[in-house]
Amino acid sequence: MALFIHAVEQGLIYGLMALGVYVSFRVLAFPDLSVDGTFPLGAAAAAALIASGWNPFLASLVALGVGAVAGAFTGVLATKFRIQGLLAGVLTMIMLYSINLRIMGRPNLPLLGRPSALALAVGTLHLPRPWGTAVVAALLALGFKLLLDLFFHTELGTAMRATGDNPDMVRAFGMNPETLVILGLALSNGLVALSGALAAQYSGFADVGMGVGTIVAGLASVIVGEMLLRPGSVIWATAAALVGSCLYRGAILVALRYGGALGFTASDLKLLTALVVLGALMAPALRARLKGETA
Amino acid sequence: MILELSGISKTFALGAERVEALRGVDLALEEGEFAAVIGSNGAGKSTLLNVIAGTCRPSRGKVLIGGRDVTRWPAHRRARWIGRVFQDPLRGTAAHMSLAENLALALRKGPRGLFPLLSRARRRHLEEALARLGMGLEGRLRERVDHLSGGERQAVTVLMATLARPKLLLLDEHTAALDPANAEVVLEVTERLVAQDGITTLMVTHRMDQALRTGNRLIMMHKGQIRLDLGEEEKGRLTVDDLVSLFRRAGVADDELLLAGAPANGGK
Numbered sequence: 001m002a003l004f005i006h007a008v009e010q011g012l013i014y015g016l017m018a019l020g021v022y023v024s025f026r027v028l029a030f031p032d033l034s035v036d037g038t039f040p041l042g043a044a045a046a047a048a049l050i051a052s053g054w055n056p057f058l059a060s061l062v063a064l065g066v067g068a069v070a071g072a073f074t075g076v077l078a079t080k081f082r083i084q085g086l087l088a089g090v091l092t093m094i095m096l097y098s099i100n101l102r103i104m105g106r107p108n109l110p111l112l113g114r115p116s117a118l119a120l121a122v123g124t125l126h127l128p129r130p131w132g133t134a135v136v137a138a139l140l141a142l143g144f145k146l147l148l149d150l151f152f153h154t155e156l157g158t159a160m161r162a163t164g165d166n167p168d169m170v171r172a173f174g175m176n177p178e179t180l181v182i183l184g185l186a187l188s189n190g191l192v193a194l195s196g197a198l199a200a201q202y203s204g205f206a207d208v209g210m211g212v213g214t215i216v217a218g219l220a221s222v223i224v225g226e227m228l229l230r231p232g233s234v235i236w237a238t239a240a241a242l243v244g245s246c247l248y249r250g251a252i253l254v255a256l257r258y259g260g261a262l263g264f265t266a267s268d269l270k271l272l273t274a275l276v277v278l279g280a281l282m283a284p285a286l287r288a289r290l291k292g293e294t295a
Numbered sequence: 296m297i298l299e300l301s302g303i304s305k306t307f308a309l310g311a312e313r314v315e316a317l318r319g320v321d322l323a324l325e326e327g328e329f330a331a332v333i334g335s336n337g338a339g340k341s342t343l344l345n346v347i348a349g350t351c352r353p354s355r356g357k358v359l360i361g362g363r364d365v366t367r368w369p370a371h372r373r374a375r376w377i378g379r380v381f382q383d384p385l386r387g388t389a390a391h392m393s394l395a396e397n398l399a400l401a402l403r404k405g406p407r408g409l410f411p412l413l414s415r416a417r418r419r420h421l422e423e424a425l426a427r428l429g430m431g432l433e434g435r436l437r438e439r440v441d442h443l444s445g446g447e448r449q450a451v452t453v454l455m456a457t458l459a460r461p462k463l464l465l466l467d468e469h470t471a472a473l474d475p476a477n478a479e480v481v482l483e484v485t486e487r488l489v490a491q492d493g494i495t496t497l498m499v500t501h502r503m504d505q506a507l508r509t510g511n512r513l514i515m516m517h518k519g520q521i522r523l524d525l526g527e528e529e530k531g532r533l534t535v536d537d538l539v540s541l542f543r544r545a546g547v548a549d550d551e552l553l554l555a556g557a558p559a560n561g562g563k
Contacts, residue, residue: 155399155412157412158400161392168381169387174375
């Protein structure tokens with residue numbers, strides 16, 4: 001039961017990150033590696049502010065803001081300076097590694113004894129013990145999911161979806177697809193950084209290395225959710241990202257607890273995650289091959 | 296004057312070679328004119344449309360739309376006044392979005408805000424617009440565009456390009472990738488929508504019969520220049536055979552002519 005509750009808590013906190021990856025990877029069709037830098041950026045910014053006495057809600061909000069700025073930066077590199085999307089993301093990620101160290105002043109910043117936005121919300125809402133954090137995480141994740149759903153049905157949000165589909169068409173109707181990519185990456189990385197800020201408060205520390213593999217974890221969540229729910233609309237696609245994230249975190253917790261019996265250690269996690277994503281990405285080609293079609 | 300091109304030249308560097316796609320083109324279109332542009336492959340027809348739409352900047356010369364010099368404007372800014380349909384039916388619509396969402400994005404031009412895209416009134420308006428196509432698409436607003444056939448998709452693209460009533464409509468061999476029956480339907484829809492709003496139109500085609508039958512002006516291009524420019528009256532008297540001999544006189548070799556005169560057989 002405790003494992004289940006933890007899976008839901010972590011799944012929803014990291015679910016905000018999965019929503020962010022959904023925006024860049026699926027909506028904009030932009031494989032954005034900056035998330036490996038903006039997740040710890042959010043954690044570092046929030047942790048540093050909380051450690052210096054800031055209100056944790058305000059600190060989390062600032063994390064969202066700086067994440068959005070970093071995402072916009074990647075967008076500007078990729079559009080205005082025509083740097084390949086993957087490379088633009090990697091450059092931002094590497095820059096953020098140094099910046100995150102600067103923000104924290106050291107590689108690891110503990111938050112023991114400091115207030116956390118999640119714990120404060122549990123207290124304010126008088127939620128019962130074992131489920132309190134999960135309920136707060138659910139309210140947050142569903143709230144942002146709803147906001148995204150609404151946004152993607154506005155004129156601007158629909159134009160953003162069209163950008164990933166057909167930038168020529170977006171241009172033909174008088175919008176600049178470059179602006180929409182920059183805006184979309186800001187939105188995506190804002191969510192990822194907020195997720196990082198909450199993850200730091202949840203686990204009680206921010207670490208400069210906590211972003212490694214964020215993109216793969218995000219993709220795994222999005223893809224697992226899609227395989228399960230087969231979404232045909234934005235509303236289902238965002239739901240799939242959250243469900244996928246919970247399943248993914250659950251799988252990790254199970255692997256950590258029982259994997260030892262099979263000879264796995266925590267350090268094997270990244271390999272296993274990447275293999276899951278690889279499997280999902282290879283599936284269409286494999287299926288075609290099994291049916292005897294040549295790609 | 297809706298469109299004025301003066302002294303437009305465009306040179307591409309193809310490796311060590313320099314290709315002159317346009318060589319001093321002057322062209323003016325008045326409000327309500329529907330000009331068909333014909334020419335052999337490599338005559339510069341598509342480059343001409345690209346220069347007007349702003350996806351290609353001319354090496355020399357000026358582009359004026361509605362009297363305004365837009366030569367240095369990016370494509371998305373000119374799009375306010377221009378509708379465009381490409382040969383490939385996939386290029387005009389967003390495949391993973393619904394028919395309603397595609398059409399609603401086409402209702403107006405320019406940057407967007409945070410208003411809901413689809414209101415009840417808008418849905419009804421779009422349904423009526425679709426009904427005017429006469430293809431039975433009005434009941435399929437919620438369907439994804441990639442569920443439509445090529446002909447349906449291209450007809451929708453033409454509707455989208457004219458929905459915001461542009462000053463100028465650019466058609467780039469927009470029926471060439473369709474089978475003859477669908478090409479006929481899309482051309483008929485195009486003529487109807489253009490006539491309905493009196494939209495000034497420039498239509499590139501490689502089919503002589505289409506060029507003769509459609510519109511009220513005929514422009515023939517060869518090797519980056521306009522060789523022939525006929526008004527409605529002269530055009531009306533012309534037959535395909537006349538056009539072929541005009542082509543010959545303009546110095547178009549017979550083998551190029553065959554290409555240009557061949558009826559559409561499903562794209563190039």
